[in-house]
Amino acid sequence: MARLVLDEICKGWDFPVLDRLSLTVEEGEFFVIVGPSGIGKTTLLRCVAGLERLDAGRVFIGDRDATTIKPYRRGVAMTFESYALYPHLSVYENIASPLRARRLPKATIDQTVASVASLLKIDHLLDRRPHEVSGGQKQRTALGRTLVAKPDIFLLDEPISHLDAKIRHELRRQFHTLEELRRVATLYVTHDYSEALSLGDRIGVMGKGGLIQVGSPRDVFENPADLFAARVLGQPSINEFQAMIERDANGIHVSVADGAIRFPPAGPHASVLGRRQDMGISVGMRPQHLSVLPEGAEANRPTVTGSVDVYEALGATGVLIAKVGDQQMTVITPPEAHYQTGEPVRIALDRDHFLYFDRGDGRNLMVGPH
């Protein structure tokens, strides 16, 4: 039972994967790291577990400096992306492995394995070998193995990403309810933003070299620190446009593609944008903040007109890609809507939720010092 502190850890000199990354995960906290593939999320977990040696920095588990402690004495449990189940051992023996490592009495092992297996609903599979169970069951076996270990720190590496959608939802629900995970510091890595938003007490967006932004899921989603963080979270991903700020007698306007999309920004945004010297910005519009207006409807928001390029009906929602000028705009529509390619549409802009970024470094203009 301890918190995890990473102090300026570095890994990789020529191609720094982690560059002075610092992070504190409190006891009982479920911290999700989200980022695109290949950005070093797994390397980070392996560094915490002690499987990779740090090039610089320190790892603290509780009050202990664990930087040089061997992985088998660190008190850290990890599920691997590939599950890493022992193929020659039964599901029972796989789960019992951390207990056997401590040479616990047989009765204790039996009892612990049985309780974890019933919690994860794999108690009927205990005699089978890993290759005789399904992907979801393998994943739960791997999770069971980490749960019985009663570690100080849990590390979960994309534990549910490779499963089919139905099992993924079921397991995501289970993560919410697992008491064991709520008592220790958990570091959970995923590339799926919905897992991050749904599971994390706090989330960290990982970019090149380290964490771009750390915060509550809602905060990171609504106020991304920069364009990169805005891109990582959200599916379909955010619409990005190169825009100009235009001033005239009526105040300021944001203009995209020579005025094909042109609207006055919402009040708080306008005051920040109005103080800028540099007129070139990027504007980000999440697809859920755009909506297609029914024909003849009165709009109390700014609108743009375009034509339907692609329409995908996804059951719970629809995704419309519209051509506006020479730009493409992704819009989420109600499920019952239907559109033909080429059909003209009017799109209402929910500008209160729009995001504005610096064109150079991608920083969110509404966050931090203006």
Add this chain to the structure above:
Amino acid sequence: MSRTAASAGQPNYRLIRYVLLAFLVIWLVFTLFPLYFAVITALKPVEEINRMVPTFWPETFRIDNFSGIFADPGSLKSLIDSIIIASANTALSLVLGTLAGYALARYLRGALGENLAFFILSQRMFPPVAILIPIFFLFDATPWGTDSYITLILLYLVFNMPLATWLMMVFFRDAPKELEEAAYLDGYTPLRAFFKVTLPLVVPGMISVAMLCWIFAWNEYLFANLLTGTTVKTFPVHIPTFVAGSQTLWNFVMAFSLVAMLPPVILFIILRRYMVRGLSLGVVKG
């Protein structure tokens, strides 16, 4: 159209099959004829063997050739000696080769490891006869001398250990490292993780290596003949002793050879099941 295509295609396939079958038959004749001749020779009386025109089926069957060879107490002892030497050498080769192979696979990757591994394997490549005389003097200087079990058990390591090391290294490289890492995080020290996770994965490979080592040690003649022969005598050295005066008793030689073929064949039949099993048994994903 399609009929002509089919009828044009089919005879071709059939022709290829016949050609392949013909090759198989020729190959079988070459490989099985010596075995067949050994069997019928083992069943003939000496007089029938010495005819100018050989018989291809025994005129008189002498089953008691097989019991006759054991009238010489040295026959049984030579088989037992061979079993002791082959088994002890195999065990040693496996233990050393497995540990060395693991070290090469996990801790000595890169140029150093590659070169060292190839150097070890290259021990297998020079002609053994080149070191025959030095080896004789080397073992003569040991307290147990040349004519003892331990001589051949150690000597065969020269040939078997490089092979065992190299092959085990390859098997260990195929064993996923991630499983060992998972074991570390379960709390196993590297040594315990090796025995719990990695070693069981390479057992099929170990069995194959054991078979190769055992058969080499079982059949070796050159060094056994030169170094041993009095207190210790392996069966290949014993075979040429079936003579009466100036006459070689080919029926006994063949009968004894057939008996000596049995242990490796039986071993292979028992262990074949384990040798062909897949290595990682579907560890990763699914």
